[in-house]
Amino acid sequence: MTRLLVIVNDIESQPGQLTRWMISENVEFDLRIGGISPLPGPDALSAYDGLVMLGGGYMPDETDRAPWLADEAALVRRGLEADLPQFGICLGAQLIAHVTGSDVRAQTGAPEKGYTRIDTTAEAADDPVFSAIRTQTSFVESHVDRIVSLPGEATLLARSEACEFQAFRVGRAWGTQFHPESTRENILRWDGQKLRTLGFDKATLLDEATELGPESERDAKALFTAFLDVVRS
Template structure:
């Protein structure tokens, strides 16, 4: 049986695949990592079973400083149009949202940073990737931009008290998560040192070594099975979500 091929786009050196990459490979995936902009990306997703786009410090439409972002958005749009199993993480989710008709802005309630929780929405309970997550999954936040509006027909899967659009699904196999699940304590400490204004939004003690160690143990317990399910979805071993039912206006 051939391995499940996943194209992983890394927009920023500061956000590697980390544990997420390990969880995917242990579930049988073969990762092809493209570090931007040096490695470039293909024009389409032919030959891949899935696509993942990781996070980064730039804005989703910061094309002046990072002109290759337009290529990443085009690739995500093509993956979404083909309903290829796709996962956008933080910036990756924002790029996916913009590429498919959503809107990303600077959050008017300030950044989200540090370990936290999100709350599953109704659609998550019947979603193949999200159904088995706890009601309040542990996540790691570190962002100042937010997804203000989701693409049309997107299903909202998770929210936080500060910002509503924390996780969503397009079609049957295309996902975006505003938070991080791929970090290590060292990665987070580097972010906090280099983005002081964002880090200042975290609770007191959020970046203490014992706090980060415990939060990453919680992340692994919650999101390692999620990563395995994503590989199963890409390998067609897991049934995708049902399409959002069309509703007629009441008369």
């Protein structure tokens, strides 16, 4: 059976839809919660077919607040060396970027919240994961930090109006600034006052989620299923 290591970096950023899709695809997953359950060492990656890293309110090098991020970075490095398929979301993507020498900056550029238009690049058409989705779609965003540069060996796969680096690939490691695991249910739990301080209205975000959610979920499922196909191969 296909087996994934899934790392939760923040209790507010859980696997969401990914859980249902992994079960429906007969994928076994070992869920570890940073700061609560210890992460396996790099040598233990041989017991897994892939690695999934979720989001969280930290910078990828913020090991003073989140000490497990050092262990997570070690897993990313070993995974890259072993050509192990990896999928990083938000902080997870920033961690892949950080390990490969990218520039990741806190509270940089315009924040993105709620369903946001994503445009894939020409290179996405030949990518084994991103070729599975439409060239224009929407996914949930929730970030104020971002990647501001990628290393030369990275392939840019998607962008948005406010954020150039929405998705990329390095080897067989994919990173997304957006959240394919999230839905309108996540937005319902967001703090309305905090959203207002960032320039967003919660009611508007929820209305947009009602309109855009169904097609977004289809693309999100196609994206993650394509990643699972890579894992199985």
